[in-house]
Amino acid sequence: MLHGISGFIIRRLLLGLLTLxxxxxxxxxxxxxxxxxxxxxxxxxxxTPDSLRALREQLNLNQSxxxxxxxxxxxxxxGDLGTSLAAHExxxxxxxxxxxxxxxxxLFAALISIPLAVAIGAVTARRRDSxxxxxxxxxxxxxxxxxxxxxxxxxxVLLGTTVFQVLPAVSLIPPQDHAWEHPKELVLPVLTxxxxxxxxxxxxxxxxxxxxxxSDYVEMARLKGMPEQKVLWRHAVxxxxxxxxxxxxxxxxxxxxxxVVVEFVFGYPGIGAAFVDAVANRDIPVVQALAIVIAAVxxxxxxxxxxxxxxxxxxxxxxxx
Amino acid sequence: xxxxxxxxxPEESRRGLTRDELLRRAAAGGALLLSGGGMASVADAAxxxxxxxxxxxxxxxxxxxxxxxxxxxxxxxxxxxxxxxVTAWEQLVExxxxxxxxxxxxxxxxxxxxxxxWTIRVRDGIEFSNGKTLSADDVMYSIRRLIDPKLGLFxxxxxxxxxxxxxKKLDKRTVRLKLKRPDATILxxxxxxxxxxxxxxxxPKAVGKAKPNVGTGPYVLKSFAxxxxxxxxRNPNYWRSGQPYFDQVVIIDFTDDTARVNALxxxxxxxxxxxxxxxxxxxxxxxGTKVLESPSAAWTPICMRVDAAPFxxxxxxxxxxxxADRPQMIAQALAGHxxxxxDLYAIFDPAFNHxxxxxxxDIARAKSLLKAAGHEKLTIDLQSTNGALGMNEGAQVFAQQxxxxxxxxxxxxxxxxAFYSNNYLxxxxxxxxxxTRNYLSQVAAGSLPSSPxxxxxxPDAARKQFLSLYKQALATVNTEKRAAITQQMQSLExxxxxxxxxGFSTLLDGYSTKxxxxxxxxxxxxPLNAFGHGYRSIWFG
Numbered sequence: 001m002l003h004g005i006s007g008f009i010i011r012r013l014l015l016g017l018l019t020l021x022x023x024x025x026x027x028x029x030x031x032x033x034x035x036x037x038x039x040x041x042x043x044x045x046x047x048t049p050d051s052l053r054a055l056r057e058q059l060n061l062n063q064s065x066x067x068x069x070x071x072x073x074x075x076x077x078x079g080d081l082g083t084s085l086a087a088h089e090x091x092x093x094x095x096x097x098x099x100x101x102x103x104x105x106x107l108f109a110a111l112i113s114i115p116l117a118v119a120i121g122a123v124t125a126r127r128r129d130s131x132x133x134x135x136x137x138x139x140x141x142x143x144x145x146x147x148x149x150x151x152x153x154x155x156x157v158l159l160g161t162t163v164f165q166v167l168p169a170v171s172l173i174p175p176q177d178h179a180w181e182h183p184k185e186l187v188l189p190v191l192t193x194x195x196x197x198x199x200x201x202x203x204x205x206x207x208x209x210x211x212x213x214x215s216d217y218v219e220m221a222r223l224k225g226m227p228e229q230k231v232l233w234r235h236a237v238x239x240x241x242x243x244x245x246x247x248x249x250x251x252x253x254x255x256x257x258x259x260v261v262v263e264f265v266f267g268y269p270g271i272g273a274a275f276v277d278a279v280a281n282r283d284i285p286v287v288q289a290l291a292i293v294i295a296a297v298x299x300x301x302x303x304x305x306x307x308x309x310x311x312x313x314x315x316x317x318x319x320x321x
Numbered sequence: 322x323x324x325x326x327x328x329x330x331p332e333e334s335r336r337g338l339t340r341d342e343l344l345r346r347a348a349a350g351g352a353l354l355l356s357g358g359g360m361a362s363v364a365d366a367a368x369x370x371x372x373x374x375x376x377x378x379x380x381x382x383x384x385x386x387x388x389x390x391x392x393x394x395x396x397x398x399x400x401x402x403x404x405x406x407v408t409a410w411e412q413l414v415e416x417x418x419x420x421x422x423x424x425x426x427x428x429x430x431x432x433x434x435x436x437x438x439w440t441i442r443v444r445d446g447i448e449f450s451n452g453k454t455l456s457a458d459d460v461m462y463s464i465r466r467l468i469d470p471k472l473g474l475f476x477x478x479x480x481x482x483x484x485x486x487x488x489k490k491l492d493k494r495t496v497r498l499k500l501k502r503p504d505a506t507i508l509x510x511x512x513x514x515x516x517x518x519x520x521x522x523x524x525p526k527a528v529g530k531a532k533p534n535v536g537t538g539p540y541v542l543k544s545f546a547x548x549x550x551x552x553x554x555r556n557p558n559y560w561r562s563g564q565p566y567f568d569q570v571v572i573i574d575f576t577d578d579t580a581r582v583n584a585l586x587x588x589x590x591x592x593x594x595x596x597x598x599x600x601x602x603x604x605x606x607x608x609g610t611k612v613l614e615s616p617s618a619a620w621t622p623i624c625m626r627v628d629a630a631p632f633x634x635x636x637x638x639x640x641x642x643x644x645a646d647r648p649q650m651i652a653q654a655l656a657g658h659x660x661x662x663x664d665l666y667a668i669f670d671p672a673f674n675h676x677x678x679x680x681x682x683d684i685a686r687a688k689s690l691l692k693a694a695g696h697e698k699l700t701i702d703l704q705s706t707n708g709a710l711g712m713n714e715g716a717q718v719f720a721q722q723x724x725x726x727x728x729x730x731x732x733x734x735x736x737x738x739a740f741y742s743n744n745y746l747x748x749x750x751x752x753x754x755x756x757t758r759n760y761l762s763q764v765a766a767g768s769l770p771s772s773p774x775x776x777x778x779x780p781d782a783a784r785k786q787f788l789s790l791y792k793q794a795l796a797t798v799n800t801e802k803r804a805a806i807t808q809q810m811q812s813l814e815x816x817x818x819x820x821x822x823x824g825f826s827t828l829l830d831g832y833s834t835k836x837x838x839x840x841x842x843x844x845x846x847x848p849l850n851a852f853g854h855g856y857r858s859i860w861f862g
Contacts, residue, residue, distance in 0.1 A: 084388060087388035087548075089388075156583050161583055161587045161607075169580075169586065169587035169589065170587065170589055175546035175549045175550065176544075176546075264576070264580070265579060265580060267575055267577060267580035267581075267584070276576065277388065277548065281389060282738065
């Protein structure tokens with residue numbers, strides 16, 4: 001038996017792998033569920049007997065589903081994601097750059113929204129029931145209620161096309177460049193994601209901070225005469241943040257899958273656009289690969305959140321010993 | 322010969338394409354551009370002003386596109402491929418703004434000795450972008466490549482009468498084609514926008530790699546990322562003097578309609594294809610951008626199988642055609658951006674039969690025809706899919722109209738995979754889409770037992786004379802005589818055919834007003850005046 005933090009992490013990782021295995025089964029089964037013959041569904045009107053035969057061979061459709069799944073899983077483990085049916089190139093080449101671009105988008109969105117949300121949550125909890133608190137609460141609820149494509153379109157109308165033309169309405173990033181070389185193109189999509197994610201995190205942060213601020217040790221710290229700022233940031237926030245971490249992870253995971261819409265609106269060359277493209281083209285190897293990538297991000301974030309939660313909570317930390 | 326007709330516009334493009342991709346409106350025609358014609362043949366006052374100026378980078382956003390994008394001088398798969406093929410390659414003959422063939426292309430003449438022997442002579446002194454002189458060998462290589470069954474290029478179907486062994490080089494600029502059978506539509510086939518001339522030995526494998534992309538066209542490829550964008554620079558060796566005007570052309574794929582419109586409004590691109598009908602007012606209302614409307618002969622028919630009940634009774638077909646309120650279908654299904662149809666395709670054909678009266682909705686007659694046929698209270702499924710703008714929309718409006726005649730039409734909107742399954746071309750009642758073509762070419766593509774896409778199974782047993790008329794037309798080089806024959810054929814289809822052709826869509830494309838040289842009302846096969854004739858007839862003012 002493994003003990004302590006490292007044992008815990010290893011157990012969580014193994015469970016994560018098991019989840020991924022189950023996901024791979026579902027993804028594979030879903031692609032089998034295409035109506036009729038998948039090869040015909042892929043080729044559509046352009047199907048000829050020759051092209052059908054060739055594609056069936058390429059997809060291994062002549063073999064049993066179990067053999068097909070085994071082959072695919074083997075490829076997945078060895079890093080061979082297969083060949084894109086649409087691009088006739090290795091899947092890794094088709095989606096590699098896209099994953100990088102989406103990761104950049106997600107990273108910037110996370111780096112801005114998490115500290116911002118934590119700060120908003122802490123300050124509104126500290127000034128509970130003030131006008132500021134109520135104002136923020138209404139504003140954040142309003143933003144949370146807006147679907148992100150609405151936010152995106154409003155931002156485009158405001159800053160890209162109709163009212164002011166200060167930022168590019170569409171993120172045209174030349175294919176050979178890295179996304180971070182075009183900061184201007186990143187502003188609107190990142191802003192949209194920040195607006196989509198911040199309200200949730202800050203609401204949770206506020207709720208848990210309200211609880212913490214009423215606890216005995218905060219009272220004690222105040223009675224000792226500690227400056228209020230120090231009470232808030234040194235004592236209350238580290239304890240209030242634990243429940244928030246789970247929400248942060250959920251929101252980041254949501255970003256991994258949910259940026260599809262945002263990328264689409266801004267024409268941003270990330271996995272969202274690639275995913276839509278692959279589904280439209282019935283490019284099954286790419287769909288499978290992207291589904292697995294996104295699932296892996298979910299699993300990783302959840303494991304990471306569990307680990308971080310334990311590390312920041314002394315009670316949980318010691319209970320593992 | 323320059324008055325010859327029947328440009329072919331194989332929509333075969335669609336064979337290669339998934340519907341969503343290419344063409345919302347299936348503009349797979351063969352042409353370089355088209356102006357004037359029915360609606361407004363006068364150049365846009367705003368654009369005829371100043372003399373062309375050189376310079377600048379022209380950026381265009383094109384709908385559709387994906388990692389499936391290719392660059393091949395004689396093939397396309399997606400709509401952005403159409404935008405790219407015109408940069409570097411040209412045809413022997415070209416369609417003008419009125420959808421008439423003209424010898425403005427690489428051939429100075431193409432003359433028939435009979436309907437099965439044709440002589441092609443190319444212009445003197447035209448050079449490819451690498452400096453090689455255009456010769457008879459290039460023409461022979463290009464035609465052979467187009468019809469090579471191993472490559473399966475869709476432009477080859479229209480050239481099926483060409484005998485690869487019957488081609489002979491007469492001198493360095495002249496080729497004689499001996500066809501396998503008489504074929505008066507050969508010029509149409511050579512005018513398709515994918516029937517381009519490539520140099521001997523051309524292969525797209527060289528594209529973007531070691532070897533440059535060689536053609537006679539106004540631009541040379543600099544870089545290409547499928548599904549994203551391509552960059553093209555001016556061909557300094559171009560044969561039309563003074564052209565092109567831009568230093569560089571950037572062609573960008575835009576899957577999302579909203580993103581494309583936003584990029585145009587925000588000034589990130591200078592032109593775009595396929596403005597959604599609902600956004601026309603937005604683009605026109607924004608200062609500095611406009612919508613260019615070009616009538617097209619693209620159509621989204623409702624197809625009735627003439628050999629299956631209930632449509633094997635001609636009275637039922639006639640009743641269905643009388644149910645359609647065509648102006649209302651245009652207004653609702655195409656948001657008013659189209660032209661009313663008369664159950665006949667190939668509306669741009671010089672031999673289009675205008676003498677047949679426009680069909681109007683006549684519910685009373687439709688009811689009595691159905692009654693006579695014993696199909697009162699008919700209930701039937703209509704299969705459709707989102708292949709092109711107008712398919713699903715037209716089907717739904719038609720279903721509403723059918724209620725008045727006591728007919729229940731259940732519109733079944735299928736996933737494209739299910740629609741184009743084994744049942745495709747076997748549906749009793751379905752929608753489909755076609756691009757701009759002339760009459761005989763369209764007959765070959767969709768109205769013969771040998772056609773690859775005959776949805777209606779036309780002609781029915783009682784109309785077999787249609788087939789002999791078709792053969793006769795192909796063998797007739799004389800334009801007037803051929804027109805008389807094709808009008809008889811059209812009259813048969815008008816009376817007994819299986820298509821409900823309710824309208825033709827209008828191409829709607831957006832541009833920044835700093836772009837000069839675009840003409841309103843050009844008969845459109847490719848958007849934006851065939852992309853400014855390969856981006857050479859437009860410039861920044």
